[in-house]
Amino acid sequence: MNAFLVLRKPNLRRLLTANLFSGIGDWFNSVAVLSLLMELTGTAMAVGITLALRTLPHLLFGPLGGMLADRCDKKKVMVVCDxxxxxxxxxxxxxxxxxxxxLVYCGTFLLVVFSSLxxxxxxSILPQIVKRDELAAANALDESVYGVVMAVGSMIGGIFIALWGADVAFVFNSLSFVLSGVLISRLTVGLPEREERAETVAATSYRDxxxxxxxxxxxxxILLxxxxxxxxxxxxxxxxxxxAFQVFHAGDMGIGLLYGAIGLGxxxxxxxASRxxxxxxxxxxxxxAIEGFALLLTSFSPSIYVTALFYTLSTIAGGMGNASLRTLLMEHVPGHTQGRVFALEATVSNVLIGFSMLAGGWLLSFAPPRLTGFAAGACITLLSIVFGLSLWRASRIAQTQTTRLLAKIE
Structure with missing residues (x-):
């Protein structure tokens, strides 16, 4: 279904607008917090602690967020958190x-706690506000909103703070959550479109x-x-x-260019993906797989602009893949367990990405950036090919079984 047709739905517009404003507010807050820490302490240790505190809550509270999503009113959970x-x-x-x-540490930790919840x-609320045949288009739009948030946040966040100061950014972030909460409170949430089949017994624990x-x-x-x-x-x-800094000596402008390219991608x-x-x-x-290969190519890039082009290509492919994978999960995971499935996915991936960033910093202490980039891109490409082929085979088997079942019925 065409994405613009799905966008006519007031519920979806409210949800996407809430994501847009709260996401941009998060970016402004992140830039302001890191700038404030460097100004007050002048040490990278404070920055490192803050970044670590953005990972830990996902491990501690992500599973609880999944339980709340499956057992409570999703809209109320979201409004309270906002x-x-x-x-x-x-x-x-x-x-x-x-x-x-x-205060910075406590505030950062608590913000991520409620984001995890x-x-x-x-x-998991998306299948309750759009029809099943609209899920793919809705997820594609959500991926585009994520790109807008990243592009706008990275490109103008620093400028905003330079002109009006960190305090204004903090107030803007607070107001963005208020606006998000108001929009979410106006959602009309129905029951899942399809009834769960008898064999998908309601799970009572994460083990189930x-x-x-x-x-x-x-x-x-998909989850692997x-x-x-x-x-x-x-x-x-x-x-x-x-x-941006060490390879191409482009400084802050280079970082803004690369993050902007990722957001546009x-x-x-x-x-x-909507097409x-x-x-x-x-x-x-x-x-x-294309995303991983494009990231691998950044290690051979001759300039910051070519690197930005490869990042754009990687996130175009990644955005299409993410929207498709999320749609498949919503279609194949029973509604009463979707919250816990998404929570498990977020918990494991956030913990791994934290360890991966630490490993990346350690590797870069003795390995050239281009070699490290080649290894990271090759890892992503290999994982994508292996699990992509597994998903392809599973889908072909499922389609064959469906065809045989229909033939027997006829």
């Missing part, structure tokens, strides 16, 4: 000296969810791919700054 984050975002206004650094509901996932030949490779991708993806994140990838909504298996299998 208003809680709006209040927490204002605590950064109290920071005035190095002695107040603990919020995200499983955000993802894992058992179900492992027995599903289509769901299993999305959770293992960060092994190379975390290193890629570290390399963005290294390429996600926008284009989401829009491209291939009837072929999610093929898109998912091929596009993520």
């Amino acid at each position: 208003f809680a984050r709006a209040a927490i975002a204002l605590c950064f206004l109290l920071v005035s000296s190095a002695a107040d650094t603990w 919020y995200n499983p509901s955000r993802l 969810v894992l058992t179900f996932v492992w027995k599903q030949p289509i769901v299993r490779p 791919l999305t959770t293992l991708w960060p092994i190379g993806g975390g290193i890629v994140n570290v390399l963005i700054s290294v390429y 996600f926008i284009a990838g989401g829009m491209a 291939f909504t009837n072929r999610p298996y093929k898109i998912a299998s091929a596009s993520l």
